[in-house]
Each structure stands twice: as structure tokens, then as C-alpha cells.
Amino acid sequence: MLSFFVAYAKSSTVGPRVGRLTRVGQKAIKTPHYVATTSRGVVPHISHDTLQKHTAVSSIYLALEDFIEKRITGAPIFKTPAKDGESPLRKYVAAQDDVLSILGPRRVPALPCPAHNNGSAISICTSVGFSQLNVNDYHDALRTLRPDIAITMADVVMHGTASVKRIEKSADRTHAWLRDACEQLSAHEKSSSKPAIFAAIPPIANVQQSLYLQDLAEEYRHMLSGLAIYSSTTAVDLPQALFDLPRMSLSEPGSPHSLLKDMALGVDLLCIPFIGFASDHGIALVFEFPGPDLAIDEPRPLGIDLWSIENEASLLPLSPHCECFTCTRHHKAYIHHLLQAKEMLAWTLLQIHNLSTMDRFFDACRKSIANGSFEEDVELFTRRYETDMPAKTGSGPRIRGYQIKSSGGGEARKNEKAWDRFDDMAQQIAEAESGLATAEGDSKQLEDQGIAERV
Missing domain, CATH: 3.20.20.105 (Queuine tRNA-ribosyltransferase-like)
Incomplete structure (x- = not known):
């Protein structure tokens, strides 16, 4: 079979x-x-x-x-x-x-x-x-x-x-x-x-x-x-x-x-596994094999961090030569916005792109092996790209318990608190407002608080 x-x-x-x-x-x-x-x-x-x-x-x-x-x-x-x-x-x-x-x-x-x-x-x-x-x-x-x-x-x-x-x-x-x-x-x-x-x-x-x-x-x-x-x-x-x-x-x-x-x-x-890890961390894979034939002073990054403020207004696709669903319909600024809003669509679009990147990578590797130039192309790839994936900067989707190892009692929360009790939040708002100057009282009190000036 x-x-x-x-x-x-x-x-x-x-x-x-x-x-x-x-x-x-x-x-x-x-x-x-x-x-x-x-x-x-x-x-x-x-x-x-x-x-x-x-x-x-x-x-x-x-x-x-x-x-x-x-x-x-x-x-x-x-x-x-x-x-x-x-x-x-x-x-x-x-x-x-x-x-x-x-x-x-x-x-x-x-x-x-x-x-x-x-x-x-x-x-x-x-x-x-x-x-x-x-x-x-x-x-x-x-x-x-x-x-x-x-x-x-x-x-x-x-x-x-x-x-x-x-x-x-x-x-x-x-x-x-x-x-x-x-x-x-x-x-x-x-x-x-x-x-x-x-x-x-x-x-x-x-x-x-x-x-x-x-x-x-x-x-x-x-x-x-x-x-x-x-x-x-x-x-x-x-x-x-x-x-x-x-x-x-x-x-x-x-x-x-x-x-x-x-x-x-x-x-x-x-x-x-690093395909999913990259998507979780908001990283779009952008490497090619053996890499662009351009003169470069230093190795290029393997991916770009879409959490970065640099992508806030970029209307470029995630990768210039990618024809996946994500890159042909959306741009970096949109994915950045989705990540900031914690929309699940952000990780879906990133996963589609990252899988497409791996498809092109392996297709190029197969052609290189069949052509007998694999060793030379690997050397070129090593010179053209950094050895490590970009560092994680933003928070990803909620972590599931089976994905991480427990360190025992007293360990910190793995996920940020998504909501709180309403009465606790109302108390915090009241305390914050209590320290602000308000336009109440006579003219002398307003002048002392710096809100107004008597003429």
C-alpha cells in the first residue's frame, strides 16, 4: 500500500x-x-x-x-x-x-x-x-x-x-x-x-x-x-x-x-515544530533557498516580527516573492493590527504564509539536490541568512497546559488574566479618579488646584 x-x-x-x-x-x-x-x-x-x-x-x-x-x-x-x-x-x-x-x-x-x-x-x-x-x-x-x-x-x-x-x-x-x-x-x-x-x-x-x-x-x-x-x-x-x-x-x-x-x-x-512556533510568536518566515542573489553586507533575518512598530503602516506583503493567500490579499500593517487586537485571524494568516514558505523552500531544495548543486547552495544560504530565528517580542495566543512544563507550586501564570471582577475594576477606576483635579468648589479652590485663574 x-x-x-x-x-x-x-x-x-x-x-x-x-x-x-x-x-x-x-x-x-x-x-x-x-x-x-x-x-x-x-x-x-x-x-x-x-x-x-x-x-x-x-x-x-x-x-x-x-x-x-x-x-x-x-x-x-x-x-x-x-x-x-x-x-x-x-x-x-x-x-x-x-x-x-x-x-x-x-x-x-x-x-x-x-x-x-x-x-x-x-x-x-x-x-x-x-x-x-x-x-x-x-x-x-x-x-x-x-x-x-x-x-x-x-x-x-x-x-x-x-x-x-x-x-x-x-x-x-x-x-x-x-x-x-x-x-x-x-x-x-x-x-x-x-x-x-x-x-x-x-x-x-x-x-x-x-x-x-x-x-x-x-x-x-x-x-x-x-x-x-x-x-x-x-x-x-x-x-x-x-x-x-x-x-x-x-x-x-x-x-x-x-x-x-x-x-x-x-x-x-x-x-x-518551528513553523507553528514562528506563527505563535507573530513571526513571518521570509527566507528562500539558496537566497536572493544580491550583494549584502550582513546576513538577512530568517523572519520578520509583525509585532514590531516598524510594520504599523507598511503596505508591503509579508514576503516580496510570496504568492500565498495572505501575501496576495493582505499587507504587514493589517497583520500587525490583528496581532495588536489579539484577533485569531492574525495567527491563521501567518500560518498560511509560513506553510507556503516551507513549500517553496523544500521545492527549491529538491531541485538543488537533483541538479547536483546542493552543497554549494547550502553554503550560499548559510552566508545569506542568520543562523537563529528572530527573538520573540509579543505575546502569542493562549498557552495550553500540555505545551509547557510545570515547575511546581507557586509558579507564575502562563497566560495574562483576560478579565477581572467588575467590582474590583470599578474600585480601581474610582481610586484613579480620586487623584485627579475636578472643576468643583469656589474660585479660590479652583485657583489653588491650577484649573482656573481669578481675574
Whole structure:
């Protein structure tokens, strides 16, 4: 049901490559490409009709921890009515039929949990607090929800530096969980309903998980449709038998420079959280690849801050060469006004533009790789653009609890107070007015207050 074809590769081991990922009944995805991350099953700030009309999103990453609470059993998503062969996951999130659905256990980026993983479960962050996701429950969820692509569970260490023994446990647990996933998902009655399996590769050195990688190439190769890597460095020195599998990165690139490094190592699909972060912070991405051929004295910024007063009266589009819905119909001053007014439309228009920017970026990267000029173009891009994203200056939309890590009791509010008690506000107004001079009293009193002068 899922096929991948490498159209061009500079090397048969590691290096940038161009490919095509195809699933029956869906549009082919040209790689390298990005995967849109979701929150509670939707791309942030974008409604489903807007996603279809004004973006070119071809695949979405969904996290099971977004849909479950303290206990996985009884979650509404598992009660979604679906006909034979339909995906309850796709129906629940109302995803388009031509968009590839990818289901993993945790979000990207994942919020660190206070509890550690164990031999049969990983720690997750649900909408009502931290919990444990049992590996058997996860495999049951994959069979029930039927995503297009199922990412196997990995024991990812998220608590600082790990010991050698802990790293060995990580590789062994991931290995065992992959075996269980292949056995349970392969036992499904109808092959058309089986999700394609992407084997998770934890972010540890390949030498320390050599046995696991060897088994992927020899024992499980015929059951796998791709690889899900948590660190792009693991794409180096993979077994040759795994070369023709698509590689999806679940790392957390913070800038387009990081994306280029991943593509240079042969990564095909990349989750990019900074697209949503930029939109949240009121930043419009304006970079191009390899960048404008202009003489510049210093690197250009990767984005512009629409909160800045400099954009208050600018009638220019967000990016001069962008033809997205936002840039062809609105200008910087309008987006600046919407941000100041805290209108949700501001973040919707920014998200449309930022997704369009990434579409052009990856399209240019694919052409550069196919032309054999990728390394030179990356050097040009590095010289022409700053290495870091613009700093956040304005406040974004309201922060949801699962997006941030709690520091314990007594911590400051994450969102400003939107309203107050009327009697408290009336008291504050009265106190403010009490300190003002008023035109009351006789002429002597008015003259003493400096309001009038007797003639």
C-alpha cells in the first residue's frame, strides 16, 4: 500500500537524495518534504477547509497522547463509528482523504515527563496530566485507529545524560517493542487496513544499537515501510539493506539551517515544530533557498516580527516573492493590527504564509539536490541568512497546559488574566479618579488646584 522510490541519490550510503512516497488513493509526496505537526489532531490555527484551499500540506503527524486521558481505555477516539476499511483516526480528526496520516505515541516536540519509561510502558503527557502508555495498549490503538503510517514505540531517554547501562536498555526495549508491533500488526485480517510500519530508531549511537539495526535489515526488512529516527545522525552508517526505505525525522530542528543538515544526511520527511512556533510568536518566515542573489553586507533575518512598530503602516506583503493567500490579499500593517487586537485571524494568516514558505523552500531544495548543486547552495544560504530565528517580542495566543512544563507550586501564570471582577475594576477606576483635579468648589479652590485663574 505504501511505496517509496529514490529518484536521485548522491551516494548509496549517506547524502542528500530525491524520492517519491506514494500510497494508493493519495497524491504522491515528493521528498525531501516536511510533515505538518498537529495539536489535538489539527494543524494549529488552520481549519480543515482552509487547510485544503490555501495550503499544500500533504502529510500530518498525530500523537496518541493528544487523544487519551489518564487511562487509554474509553477515550472518545476509540468510539468513532467507521465503516469496514475506514480509518477511525481519519474520521475523528476529519482529515482529508489525500493527506497522509502518521501516528506516533508522543508529540513533536515531546514534553519531558517526571516519571521514567519502564520495560512495558513509556511516560506520556495527556490533557489531564502525566500517565503511562503501555506498549500493548499502543499496538491495540494502532490496529483500531488504522493510520496510514504507524511509528513503533521507542524508549527515548529524556532526562539528561544517560549511562551506558541505560542506553543498552533503550536499545533492547525498542528492539522488543518493534518485534511485538510487527507480530501484532501483521496478524491483522485485511492487508488493506494494515498501517505501514515505520521502525523507530532511538537517538543513540549506531554502534550501541548495532544488533537492533542488523535485525531491522535482516529479520524485519520485509515488514517495514520506513524508518522513524529521533536524531539525524543515526542516518549515517545504516545497513545497506535499509537504504531504499524512507527516513522520517522526529527531531526538533530550530531553523532551516538544521533542516539542510538533516537533508544532507539523507532524511526524507521532517517534522518541523518551528513553523507553528514562528506563527505563535507573530513571526513571518521570509527566507528562500539558496537566497536572493544580491550583494549584502550582513546576513538577512530568517523572519520578520509583525509585532514590531516598524510594520504599523507598511503596505508591503509579508514576503516580496510570496504568492500565498495572505501575501496576495493582505499587507504587514493589517497583520500587525490583528496581532495588536489579539484577533485569531492574525495567527491563521501567518500560518498560511509560513506553510507556503516551507513549500517553496523544500521545492527549491529538491531541485538543488537533483541538479547536483546542493552543497554549494547550502553554503550560499548559510552566508545569506542568520543562523537563529528572530527573538520573540509579543505575546502569542493562549498557552495550553500540555505545551509547557510545570515547575511546581507557586509558579507564575502562563497566560495574562483576560478579565477581572467588575467590582474590583470599578474600585480601581474610582481610586484613579480620586487623584485627579475636578472643576468643583469656589474660585479660590479652583485657583489653588491650577484649573482656573481669578481675574
